[in-house]
Amino acid sequence: MAKKTEATVEEKLRTLYDLQLIDSRIDEIRNVRGELPLEVEDLEDEVEGLKTRLEKLNGNLEEITHEISNKKNLIEEAKVSIKKYTEQQKNVRNNREFNSLSKEIEFQELEIELAEKHIKEFKVQIEQKKEVISQTKERLSERENHLKHKKGELDDILKETEKEEKALMNMSIEHEELIEERLLGAYKRIRSSVKNGLAVVAIERGASGGSFFTIPPQVQMEIASRKKIITDEHSGRILVDPTLAEEEKQKMEDIFASV
Numbered sequence: 652m653a654k655k656t657e658a659t660v661e662e663k664l665r666t667l668y669d670l671q672l673i674d675s676r677i678d679e680i681r682n683v684r685g686e687l688p689l690e691v692e693d694l695e696d697e698v699e700g701l702k703t704r705l706e707k708l709n710g711n712l713e714e715i716t717h718e719i720s721n722k723k724n725l726i727e728e729a730k731v732s733i734k735k736y737t738e739q740q741k742n743v744r745n746n747r748e749f750n751s752l753s754k755e756i757e758f759q760e761l762e763i764e765l766a767e768k769h770i771k772e773f774k775v776q777i778e779q780k781k782e783v784i785s786q787t788k789e790r791l792s793e794r795e796n797h798l799k800h801k802k803g804e805l806d807d808i809l810k811e812t813e814k815e816e817k818a819l820m821n822m823s824i825e826h827e828e829l830i831e832e833r834l835l836g837a838y839k840r841i842r843s844s845v846k847n848g849l850a851v852v853a854i855e856r857g858a859s860g861g862s863f864f865t866i867p868p869q870v871q872m873e874i875a876s877r878k879k880i881i882t883d884e885h886s887g888r889i890l891v892d893p894t895l896a897e898e899e900k901q902k903m904e905d906i907f908a909s910v
Contacts, residue, residue: 661877663830664851665899667838668891670826671851672903677819678848680812687805694798701791708784712777719773722766729759729766818910834880841887851889853896859883866890 658666736752736759743749827835841850852860854871864885866874874881875892882889 658829658831659877660879661895663834664877664880664889664891664895666826666829667834667851667889668853668896668899669903670823670830670838671842671849672900673819673823673826674842675848676907677816677823680816680819683812684805684808687801687808691798691801691805694794694801698791698794698798701787701794705784705787705791708780708787712780712784715773715776715780719770719777722770722773726763726766729762732759815907815910819907822906838889841889845886845888849888851891852883853891853893855893859886859888859890862886 733756736756740749740752740756743752830838838850842848849860854860854866854874857865857871859866862883862885864883866883870881871892873879874890875894877892877895880889
């Protein structure tokens, strides 16, 4: 192909349209993947979040179990103290000593009562935590299976399309290098501003491709002459005539088939 500075308007239009066909093909491949990469990413984040939650819940469970153990030890210590104070009461010399020991015994009994109350509360908390842990494990297992399935889907699509996409990306870069900077800038600007990514379109039934606005016959003749680059006044897209479009489509389809 001729150098940029020597390219005719027709050559520029053909290169531009070829680039559009290549980029549209890349768009198609990426559309096949759709939202899958984002879905996989979201699922990975959710799985990590559930694992972190599970670790925290298990940590809380251990803390509560440890607290129960402490309370049981406290009860045993209190029982030993009660036994000791009860024995001491048998050898007191006056009522003051007896009453003092009675208060100690009463205090230890209250400690036992309070510890038993706490143990009951902790056991309720354990049951609640176990229920939440069970639900979280179930949710985690379900999300991990879903993630595995989605990753499998994505991997299959990537295997099918990775080679073609890479080849097309290289092809796109090569074509961009053949287009003058100003024209390439306009192409990219139009492409990014339209929903379907079509910056270069052929005339279809007297209108700009994908548009309902009829192009005047005089303008259609100018486009067909390929003497200057003409844009659609309504959409801003670069226009090419149907014959050129068909020729380039056939050429590029043959190239795509060999990728």
